[in-house]
Amino acid sequence: MIEQHINTLIQLVSKELNLDKRNFIYYKNKIAGICNINPIGISNTLSNQSIPETIDSIIEQLVNENIIENLFDIKEMKAAEIMDVFIGLPTEIENTFYTLKKENPLKATDYFYHLSQVSNYIQTNRIKNNIHYKSSTKYGDLDITINLSKPEKDPKEIKRLKELAETSTVVTDYPKCMLCIENEGFYGRMNYPARSNHRIIELSLNNESWFFQYSPYSYYNEHAIVLSKSHTPMQINKDTFTRLIEFVEQFPHYFIGSNADLPIVGGSMLTHDHYQAGHFEFAMDKAKDIYCFKLESYPEVQFSIIEWPLSVIRLKGQDKTSIIEAANHILNTWKTYSDEDNNIIAHTDQPHNTITPIARIRNNQFELDLVLRNNRTSDEFPMGIFHPHEEHHHIKKENIGLIEVMGLAVLPARLKQDIQDIKAHLKNNALPYNPIHQEWVSTFDIKDEDINQYVDRALGHKFAEILQDAGVFKHLDEFKRFLLQL
Incomplete structure (x- = not known):
């Protein structure tokens, strides 16, 4: 069942981002590895699902099979890691953005906004509520x-965060906040958002480096x-x-x-x-x-x-x-x-x-x-x-x-x-x-x-x-x- 959802996800994302079919096996194997499952070669897909619904279905199956814990932050980190498979490096995205910007700034932002939606960085399924x-x-x-x-954290997750805080000896301020550029591609941690599928565009404003992104x-x-x-x-x-x-x-x-x-x-x-x-x-x-x-x-x-x-x-x-x-x-x-x-x-x-x-x-x-x-x-x-x-x-x-x-x-x-x-x-x-x-x-x-x-x-x-x-x-x-x- 997980593999069917994975195949569906690859088909949906490939269509939205015009990805080459040649890469299908690569995407499948990478996602299977992230999900800690062994691909068995099933190629059929499930219809009538959106990208957010499909990624949610994969995460739900991983929870049901006890592959990951049923905790919000854990599920978010896994979902972002899966979607990161489809997204290019920051330089690749910036190059496309600026090529389009030379033609028309509207085309550049349309491209980047669409990518941020398809990658599930922008939480379209939740926003519609x-x-x-x-x-x-x-x-x-x-x-x-x-x-x-x-979404609000449930009491079980709040309890788990308290336990981790009491037992952890690791003190980290990386990234310093959720707006820092170090969030780009950051895996996340408990009580800190997953950003594996996050990309930003460097801008020059007032002869300084600033960065452009969308709000999730x-x-x-x-x-x-x-x-x-x-x-x-x-x-x-x-x-x-x-x-x-x-x-x-x-x-x-x-x-x-x-x-x-x-x-x-x-x-x-x-x-x-x-x-x-x-x-x-x-x-x-x-x-x-x-x-x-x-x-x-x-x-x-x-x-x-x-x-x-x-x-x-x-x-x-x-x-x-x-x-x-x-x-x-x-x-x-x-x-x-x-x-x-x-x-x-x-x-x-x-x-x-x-x-x-x-x-x-x-x-x-x-x-x-x-x-x-x-x-x-x-x-x-x-x-x-x-x-x-x-x-x-x-x-x-x-x-x-x-x-x-x-x-x-x-x-x-x-x-x-x-x-x-x-x-x-x-x-x-x-x-x-x-x-x-x-x-x-x-x-x-x-x-x-x-x-x-x-x-x-x-x-x-x-x-x-x-x-x-x-x-x-x-x-x-x-x-x-x-x-x-x-």
């Missing part, structure tokens, strides 16, 4: 996602990560703006942005400098200008404040040097700006002001959105003044990072069941739901509307309110006071 819909708000159609793609758990179409060669902390400065602009210059069909470089307002990985990119249009991309202004020192650049729940300055122009210089001026001015009436203090025992930048090319112009952030806390808001406030924690209390800044909610998996229970309760009052949502549900005024649509829309409006919490300026007049400092 995510809940995703658009919710109409006064800021446009926000994207609401409940992410179910990252995509939040949006072609969710890519651009990472520093060195394991250095996140930092927003003039070099950041230069790299972002140069990236979209090389890949004009992609956006790219960076999380802020401070806790609370930054993303979850502040120890390794990196950006996120992709082929996706967010609600923020479509936001309209509500106030336009000029800066005499940068006549080639158009400036505006956009209609968005966070505080955003948009720069447009064809001269990339002017845009980078103007962005750096805004950043440096914002870093020292205080407005105590609005809880904005630039520095106490640490800096508090920073920026979340996003770059794109539109209508043959560079666009650079600068989202003003502040990470102060207070007695009233101990998790952050410009952070989801406590009345919204039943929906989300995690940081508002780059993806959510742009209008895509990444909500916790627990909400799938919670929202289903709320809808069931509204249809039949006898059914219970999680009491943490009681105050929110009490505000509903459904009348004759469809309950499912109403609750989904209410969740979208709740996300818009969460984003409003993260905005440093709540009114345009407050924003204009900062513009005077520019």
Whole structure:
């Protein structure tokens, strides 16, 4: 049965990657060796399976026959090792990528994205289980996602990890983090992801070596990560703006942005400098200008404040040097700006002001959105003044990072069941739901509307309110006071 699945996998991957049939026996023997089985020559295949389903079937058979342990990390390492058989060396993939890029950058990213999917590095089978819909708000159609793609470890695996930690004398920091270039081809270990089937593309940005890869758990179409060669902390400065602009210059069909470089307002990985990119249009991309202004020192650049729940300055122009210089001026001015009436203090025992930048090319112009952030806390808001406030924690209390800044909610998996229970309760009052949502549900005024649509829309409006919490300026007049400092 395992061999049938192996044959199926070879056929499926060969078709997707246009691999030479001459290599069939080689692939079969290599995978059989990885699976610790002896090939017996069966050549028939199983139909109506996808690549992820087939690799899952192989792993399931290995578990059933006690060849590998039924532990998530062990199964992931074996699956990645099997898929690595089909993938070329990094130099081979880079050569193909850059050959295609000379013809058309879109062809290059299409090739690399397809390879990352076929290799099962991008977890397409798990991503499809995510809940995703658009919710109409006064800021446009926000994207609401409940992410179910990252499986939780079961108690048995957590126990095993504890036992290994107690008995192991090996201390390793290789790779230093999950974004380091040393992850390329890394076998993995318990409590560290398998990366045998992982490949990255080297880029030159700002005359430095950076690397391009895709996220294994995509939040949006072609969710890519651009990472520093060195394991250095996140930092927003003039070099950041230069790299972002140069990236979209090389890949004009992609956006790219960076999380802020401070806790609370930054993303979850502040120890390794990196950006996120992709082929996706967010609600923020479509936001309209509500106030336009000029800066005499940068006549080639158009400036505006956009209609968005966070505080955003948009720069447009064809001269990339002017845009980078103007962005750096805004950043440096914002870093020292205080407005105590609005809880904005630039520095106490640490800096508090920073920026979340996003770059794109539109209508043959560079666009650079600068989202003003502040990470102060207070007695009233101990998790952050410009952070989801406590009345919204039943929906989300995690940081508002780059993806959510742009209008895509990444909500916790627990909400799938919670929202289903709320809808069931509204249809039949006898059914219970999680009491943490009681105050929110009490505000509903459904009348004759469809309950499912109403609750989904209410969740979208709740996300818009969460984003409003993260905005440093709540009114345009407050924003204009900062513009005077520019």
